[in-house]
Every structure is written in C-alpha cells, then in structure tokens.
Amino acid sequence: MEIILAIITGVLYASGIYMILRRSMVKLILGIILLGNGVNLLIFLLGRITKGEPPIIDSTEKVLQGVYADPIPQALILTAIVISFGLQAFAIILVKRTYKVLKTDDLDQLNTTDEDS
Amino acid sequence: MTNDIIILPLVIHLFFSIVLMFFWRQVNIQKIVSVVGNFVALVLAIWIFIGVYSQGILVVESGNWPAPFGIVFVGDMLAVTLVLLTAIAGFAVSIFSTISVIKARLRFGYFSVFHFLLLGLNGAFLTGDVFNLYVWFEIIIISSFVLISIGGEKNQLEGAVKYFALNFFASMIFLTALGVLYGLVGTLNMADIALKIKDVDNTTLVEISAVLFLVGFGIKSAIFPLYFWLPASYHTPPSAVSAIFAGLLTKVGVYALIRIFTLIYGGDAFLSTLLLALAIMTIFSGGVGAIIQNNIKKVFMYFIICHIGFMIGGLALYTEIALAGVIFYLIHDIVIKTNLFLISGVIYRIKSTTNMKKLGGLYANYPKLSLLMAIPLFSLVGIPPLSGFWPKISLILASFNAQEYWFFAALIFGSLITLIVIAKLWSEVFWKNQPKIKFPKKFIYFDQLRMGQKLTFIFPIAFLTFVTLYIGFGAEHIQQVSQRIATELMNNDSYINAVFKR
C-alpha cells in the first residue's frame, strides 16, 4: 500500500510541476491542482498508514489503547484542501479575467510588466 | 488575562475587517473605520511591546490545550517587535490608501482585505506552530492576491498571474517540507520540534526538510535564484499596495527563515554555507538589477532583493553580533521600504510618471517635500547617523570576525551600489531640469488637490520618516532591543521553556 501511494505521490508531483512549466494558463491551473493533491497525499503517507484502527476512545476507556491511526495528518490535509479550494477558485477567476483582457492563453505573451514605462 | 494581550492584534484586525465587510459599498465610512482600526492596532502593539519587554516571553495556549498538543501563540521579543512594525506600516499605509487608491478599487472591499493581510502578518509573527504558520501564510497570500489584482488593469493582471503561480508553488514546497518534518518528529509545535529533532537519526532527511523550507521561504522572501516574480509584479498595483508588500511581505519570509533556522536547524554548517552563498548572490544580482532600471519603482524593487541578501547573510553567519545586525536591519528595512513606495506614489501623483528619464526638477518646485524625501533615501544608503548605518556596522564587524571575506565584500558592494543608485536617482529626479514631455490631461495632479488632501498624502511619509529618524538617532535603544532578540534567538532554551511553562 505504502509503495503504491509513494509512486502516486511522485507521479502527482512530477505531472503537477510539468503542467506548471507549460505555457498555457489553463495548464497552469491543472498543474496547481495536481501539485496540491500530491502534497496532501504526501502528508497522509508521512503520518504512517494504520489500517482499521480509528483514533476513537472506547466508551469504557479514558485514553486511547494500543495502536491507532494518527489523526493529525488528516486534520492537516483537511485544512490544506479547504485552503487550496479557495486558491483554485481564485486562480480560475484570475485566469479568466486575464484571458478576457489580454485575449491570449500563452504565458509568454505576458510581458508588458517587463517594459520600461 | 495578562498573557492574552498578545493575541489582541489578531482579534482587533479580524474584528475590523468583519466590520468593514458590513459597510461593503460605503467607501467613506470604510476609510474612517480602517484608519481608526489601524490606530487602535498601533496603540495595542505598543502596549504589547512594553508588556513583553518588561515581563519576558508571553504564551497563549489557544483552546486551553497544553503545549505540544494545541496551537500556541508565543510573544517573544522578535515577534512583538515585528508586530509593532507591522502596526506602524499598516497605520501609515491605511492613511495613504484613503487618498491615493481610487474609489473603484475601494468599492471592492480593499480595506477589508487590507485588514486581513495585516491579520495574517500578525498571526505569522506570533504563532508557535509550524502548520499554523502555513495557515497564516495562506491568509497573507490570499489577501495579497486580491490586493494585487483589485482593479484589473492589464499589467496588473499579468503581474498577478506570475505572483500567484510562484507564491502558490512556494506554499506547496513549504507544505511538503512540513510533511517531511512531521514524518520525522511527529509534532508541529516549534519548541517541541526543536527538542525532538536532535534525536532524529536520519540526518539526511532532516537536511532535506531544511532545504525544502529554504526553497519555500526563499521564494517568498525573494532570495537569489528565486526572486524573479518580484520585479515582475510588485510595481503593478497602486503605490499603497506596493508599499505594504515591499515593507512586509518579503520580510515575513525573512522572519520565517530566521525563526526556523535559529530555533529548529540552529547552526547547521551545510545550511550556513548554502545561505551565505545565496546571500552573496542575492546582494550582487539585486544591486546590478537596481543600476540598470529607469523606473523608480523598479529600482526600489531591486533594492528589496539586494537588502534581503544582507539579512540572509547575517543569519548564515549565526553569531550574536550578526543576528543583532540582522534584526536591526529588519527593523530599519520595514519602515524604509514602506516609505520608499509611498514616496514613489507621491512622485507619480506630482508628475504622472515614475520613469526617471521623464522626471526632473522636483527640488526646484517642491523644496520642502524634497528634503522630507531625502531623509529616507539617504537612510537607505546608510549615511551616518541615519538608520541604515548602524546595522551595517554590526554586519560588517560580524563578517570580519567570522572571516567570511566574500560576504564582507558583498556588503561593501551592496552599500556602494545603493549609494550610486540613490545618487543617480537624486540627480535625475530632484536636481535635473524637467525634460520637455507631454503630460496627460486627464489626470488629477498633486497641485490640483486641496490642502487637506495634500496633507493626507504627506502625513504618512512624514510619520515613517520620523520613525526612521528615531531609529537612526535613538540607535542605542534599537540596538539594545536587537541585542536582546539576538541573545534570545541564539539560546533557544528561553523560548522552549516559556512554551512548556518550565
């Protein structure tokens, strides 16, 4: 299981960075989404995978007993998902506005900021 | 209640940004509320600074969860000093925004987002938890995305796309570093990480996480190979926005580097060498970039990069004198860079351009204003006894003591190039005769404004110049504070003990 997740994480990172390096703005957004998912999976993986042992205290006990899954990575991932939800929504609107104003999808055309004014 | 005072800056900014949201379209009310809010925040920041100065490190455990489990807010001297500087810069910029930012932009909740940005900055300075630091960074960058793209002009949107892509990428690298670190030590509290990271056997992975942190924060603080987004984006929004970005956004990256590389990875030899090399290259490339630019705003942007190198290099030396110099430079730099962009805003309002080739004759027409502007410009160079001079002494001394002659040379080079560029700027903008160019008709020039409006333009600059003068002439006090912060940073026991209430 770990090895599969590790490979998927690597693939997500690689494809995310590849997409960010493309010239199209739509691919930039796709790359951002893929990279975000890769990071989330990495955190999940680094929190060690424990199967079938949810961190829930039994009603007869006071503290957790034995082996249990670490709840923190899941909380971190949830937070990261919410944040990237907001950022991706912003990115889509930003790219849409930019496309409307500049009439191009090519990042190489975005060079008026370098001009001397 | 005494400990709770350190979270007041967060509470106050959140409160005011919510209040401002209720007055969504009423721009005039927003202006008043925002200035009042920033004034309250300034008073509170001074109070908190005095409180921490006299009582030592204050810690708040949010949600009443004991230290390594819950999120802690730690008000040590470094954090509260930066909170105070944020409040000073925020107060000045909020006044400047009321007059310089056009109504169309203010109607889209400019002030509300501005308070969110300050909330994020204060949170990043005060938090004692690495993941919480990430969350505050996200609040900062989301607010800055809105501020940089608000208005939606052509070059603004282009700058925003570049700024967005690189900053998002930096956040993802930061999150990766955080994941690796959590996998190694199993905790997110910075003090707890500092204790546990010594017991980790796999030093390779520790170094990897450190380099990932360096890349993540390096993009945000614009160090050498990672700074290209900054000259492409910082000059596009209105001057008030550029000012708060220049003063605080890159500095929060520097703050995070200082915090992480003193508390968690203190004095690692490999990292020090890497940081030092990057610092020298940053000073060099920033300085060379500043020389060839003709736009005032772009010159100042390359100065940001150049002077980030000073701080990173001082951090790499990792001695008490060097760190005191870094902190002093940070204090000086936040005030001065904010002020420079406000000045460029006023110059734009006077002449409708910021290109040095088209500017001139400012001294002949506005002698008093020019003298006011001269003080921050020459403080930036570091002419004694103005504020830039003192931290450079500490840094040069530290680099000489540590026998890092390359960094020593880079510091001299950086200072010299700053001097040359400022001299060029002074003669081009202030002394040269106004070249004959066509001025656009549809533009509200500075001269056409009412007296009150002119004063609103000038007051923030005068306020920040006064602070700069205080930093220069009251250098003894600032040096004392910096020295104390440097001592706290070098022996992180006081921080750890305060967090764990030992």
Next chain:
Amino acid sequence: MRTLILKSASSYLLPVLLLFSVFILLRGHYLPGGGFVGGLVAAIAFVLDAFSNGLDKTKVVLKVHPGFLMPLGLLIAFLSGITPILFSDLPLMTGLWADDPIPVIGALGSALFFDLGVYLVVIGASLTIIFTISESA
C-alpha cells in the same frame, strides 16, 4: 438547460438538500460532517435551483445577497472564539459547553456556533464565486 424533469425535481430537492445540510452541520461534532461540508451541500442546493429555474429566481429565493452571509458567518465564528476571553478568563477559542444536552441538537457549545459561522461563510463564499462566474460567462 431547462428540462421539465430537473425543474420539477429541484423544487422538491431544494428543501430536502437544505435540511440535509443542517443535519450534516449538527452531526459534525462527533461524526464525519461539520460546517464546511454542510455549507457546500447547501450551496449545491442553491446552484441546482439556479440551474433549473434561472439565476434571478434563485436570488429571490435566497432573499439576501450571498456576499452578506460571509461577514455574518465570520462575525458568529469570531464571537464564539472570543467569548471565553470575555466571560470566563480562558484563552482564545476554549470550548465552552452547556451542562445538559438539548434535544435534537445534542450537546450545545461554542464549537457549534463556530461551525455555524463556517457554514454561513462557506455558503456565502461559494455562492458568490459561482454566481459571479455564471453572470459574467
């Protein structure tokens, strides 16, 4: 895209989905659920209504501008966060709980109000985004 099936179904689906979102919101403290997911479900309910009946009618159903829900939700969450400082001298965001559980809702505490704030902010933010995109398209 105005099909008869979707139109007749959505008039029944809107109240059911909104009820479901409140259920998820209340369920959130011990079981999977909570303000964020509940808010998204409620937002989806309105989006579905906008698909079938048109944006203008949905805005009439919603009564308030979705942008207004954001500060309202933030205010509720903010108040629930600072209540412990103001009234019981505890640090920020400490959970305060009522002694006896209330029927239907269960244990009542400041965490529920925080979640309610999140719920409103999520509805407001996602509806503002979606309405803006669909209006400008």
